[in-house]
Amino acid sequence: MTDVVVTGYGATTPLGGDAASTWDALLAGKSGVGTTTGEWVDKHDLPVKISAQLAVDPSEVLPRVQARRMDRCEQVAVIAAREAWSHAGLAVGKDEEPRVDPTRLAVVIGTGIGGAVTLLDQDDLLETGGLRKVSPLTVPMLMPNGPAAMVSLEINAQGGVHSPASACATGAEALAWAYRLLKAGEVDVVVAGGAEACITGITVAGFVQARTLSQRNDAPEAASRPFDTGRDGFVLGEGAGVLVLEREEFATARGATVHGRLAGIGLTSDAYHITGPDPEGTGQARAMEAAIRTAGLTASDVGHVNCHATSTVVGDVGEARAIRKALGDHPVLTAPKGALGHLVGGAGAVEGLVALLSVRDGIIPATLNLDEKDPGVELDVVAGEPRKLELTAAVNNSFGFGGHNASLLFTK
Structure with missing residues (x-):
């Protein structure tokens, strides 16, 4: 069976408007967390006033008319996908022949929440102004498959458009499904990843009521503290990450630059609790074991784990336990969420990209705000400064509400 290789990538995150600036900021120990801005912040006066908003707003990148026709989660997906598509050398001029048969090109981009901002805004218009005020684009803007559909239109993908929705595991699961499509020989190229942009009153209020958000309003940059004894919840973020994955034979034939391999995947479920992970980490461990097994490797080959670690009291220690198992x-x-915040549906794809770059470049970014490691985390966590380390393979973990577990294994 063919190997699956990564030939391009793109991102827009709280650390940077593209993949390169995000990676550089992560290595430099910068934080994307700050005080939340937006009209709704003062209106609702919620106890959490911090978030990880985009470093570069989509309005600075997309033409105004195009931006108005998309929900914010669709905007970030398109921005990241455009970068990935160009980075992979697949973008062509208007009169040039495409470098991939459109019927052999697929898109797998998911979102955990989707176009909730559009839904809320349009409902307000209906309530205050009546039917005539509601946009005819409401449904295309709020539907969960919107980000994937918009990207498919951008690149003329006719080999299938898929939209997984598995909460915080969405972006990683999208890459796993792309892997399966390529391994099955159904297509030659898949543009895959995750997107989320839903920092608004109802989502913040919901997470507050679930007691999952940090309330360090006086110190935003120190709020997201994976594995630290002082952690008190995650910081909600927004952004998107997209990878271009190809069958190795196809990539070689077209002379593409290969940045690494998506060598193995593992998808499992806990069937334990709608929001809480299994404290024994059994399902998470099985996902990592499956990723190693599908890659044809052993546990000793994996020198690095890019952790899901959201900065919640129970989740971080549970993941460490699962890794040891x-x-x-x-x-x-x-744990990149110390710097990025939690990008929900975009997290697995952006952090998968970080894991890929760690393997490619031989350097692991430091976990931000790790001042005193929880004694329940009996593993070596990079803190303070990035660590240079030659890696054969790295695992990226993403776990979501509903008991979704997704592990990806990247190699050189």
């Missing part, structure tokens, strides 16, 4: 004590860990 699946891989042993030797992998070196990091």
